[in-house]
Amino acid sequence: MSENKVILTVxxxxxxxxxxxxxxxxxxxxxxxxDIVRCWEAGASIAHxxxxxxNHQASMNVDPFAETVRRVRDRCDIVINLTTSGGLGLDDEIRMKPFQQLRPEMASFDAGTMNWAHSTVFENSPRFLEKLATSMRACQVKPEFEIFDxxxxYNVLYYMKKGLIQGPPHFQYVLGAPGGMTAKVRNLxxxxETCKHHLGDNFTWSALGIGRGHLPIMFAALAxxxxxxxxxxxxxxxRKGELAQSNTWFVNRVKRAAAEMDKAVATPEETRAMLGLTRQSPVSA
Incomplete structure (x- = not known):
């Protein structure tokens, strides 16, 4: 049963x-x-x-995305989810080009503008969000709505009412980003409850806690x-004072915690079925 399957994004x-x-x-x-392939071998469902x-700085250049996606797709069937926010102050077209060309199953849709880390503005203007929703629909790429507050x-609900977003939305509750809601279980x-009030059960959701909020939000989401x-x-x-030596450490911890709740991590194919995802091939530049 789907309620016993946990989609695990790494x-x-x-x-x-x-x-x-x-x-x-x-x-x-x-x-x-x-690293993604190792996480897939450990059981991860989606790679974000x-x-x-x-220079190892954030980028939205399509070439490293293409190389990364090719290397992953050649070796495993993990669901691909590309960011649209790999940098601040970028042109709309640059932010959309990777998913437009590479056609992952999913891409991030940061659903509003916010003050980022108390130092700058993470802009997601109404103009950009409308273009993003339209392009994702045309490319058959499912939005993952990143919710920082x-x-x-309500921005997502507005675009749904306007007809730019169709089908059950998938929300990623991002808690603990400076400038957004803190990583408290009550905020999750x-x-x-806000989504349930407006959408009933007609949506799916995932959650993450940044930094020290990681474990409380992980356990609450599973529960x-x-x-x-x-x-x-x-x-x-x-854990406090101990660096993770691989992303697989996090994957394996979720698997153990889920198993204690009589749950199992969803395979990529189960994830595609649960979220209604479309597998496609890249398009020519």
Whole structure:
């Protein structure tokens, strides 16, 4: 039964951690693909992918995305989820080009603008969100709606009412980002109840806690029959003072915790069925 299946997303790299923060962060396409394959072998369902430039800074250049995706697809069937936010202040077209060309099953849809890390603005303007929704629908790429605070849920509901988003939405509750809602279980409950109030059971959801909020949100999501995201994008520590030496450490912990609740991690094919995903081939540039 689907309520006993947990979709496990692994976010191996993200936009910010460096080798100076942890030597085990995978940064190059080869490193990241190898790490993703190991996570798939350990049981991960989805790979959420960011890439870096030659200086290991956040990038939306389509070439490292293409290399990473090719290396992953050549070796395993994990569901591919590409970011649209690998950097700040980028043109709309640059942010959309990777999913438009590579046609992953999913891509991130950050559902509103926010103050990021108390230092800058993470802009997701109404203009961009409408273009993003339209392009994802045309490319048959399922949006993963990244929710950093409750107002972003209402943005998604607006675009659903406008007809730009069809089908049951999939929410990723992102808790603990400076400038967004803190990684408290009560905040997760509030976001979940807000979605249920407006959508009933006609949506799916996953959750993550950044940094020290990692474990409380992971366990709460499992207890609430939700899905889970883990990985060094969100948290480089396995426990206080101990760096995780591989993203597989996080994957295996979720598997153990899920098993204690009589749950199992969904395979990629089960994940595609649960989320209504479409497998496609890349298009020519």
């Amino acid at each position: 976010a191996c790299t993200g936009a910010w951690p460096q080798k100076s923060d942890t030597p085990w962060i995978p940064l190059t396409p080869r490193e990241q693909a190898d 992918i960011h890439v870096r430039d030659d 409750a107002g972003m849920i 409950m509030f976001l979940l 609430l029959d939700g899905h889970v995201r883990v990985g060094m994008e969100d948290n480089i520590f396995y």
